[in-house]
Amino acid sequence: MATLLCPSSIAKPGAKLFGVQNASGHIEYLDEPIIVDKTFVETARQGRVPEERFRFASNCIKTGCGHWTGEGTGCGLVVRIVDGMNRKAEATLVACAIRERCRWFHQQGATACANCDEIVRNVRIGEAIAGASQTK
Ligand code: SF4
Known part of the structure; x- marks a missing residue:
């Protein structure tokens, strides 16, 4: 299988832009x-931080990433996002061009997608999770 893609990549040459806030x-x-x-x-980069207004995907680097928790458990970030946002999977998945290779979908299936569309990288991940927790 081709390398899975991290759907929370930084903006860098070669990254796939797949979502716009x-x-x-x-x-x-x-x-x-x-x-x-x-x-x-x-x-x-001359405007607002691109990772806070776009979503980029690039190869999951596993042990090279601080969110990696091991082969058995994978990406800890999506676990944190799903726990924090706590949205249930929907019957119909939103169309997403990277799904076939998405690390988060590979791990958490439709639940990852249900919790994905308010996520932008860096501080916004923490804010989105904190905001979701407060409204529970
Ligand atoms: S919508 Fe689903 S497949 Fe697309 S990036 Fe988010 S978690 Fe991955």
Whole structure:
């Protein structure tokens, strides 16, 4: 199987842009991922932090990532997000162009997708989880 993709990658040349945050703070998933280049990344970094308004995917680096918890358990970040957001899986999955290779979907299935569309990288992950916990 091809390497799974981390759906919470930084913006870097070669990363796949697969989602864009809309005005309500939710991610709109692109029909097809766009592989970004150096020019895109440099231009995007001149504005608001790109990882806080776009979603990028790139190869899951497993032990090279602080969220990796081992072959048996995988990515700890998606576990934290699902626990914090606590949304149930929906019968119909949102269309997402990277699903076939998504690490989070591979681990948590439709539950990962149900908790995915308010997530942007860095501080927003903590904020989204904290906000969801407060409204429970
Ligand atoms: S968790 Fe689901 S919606 Fe989110 S990136 Fe992975 S496949 Fe797409």
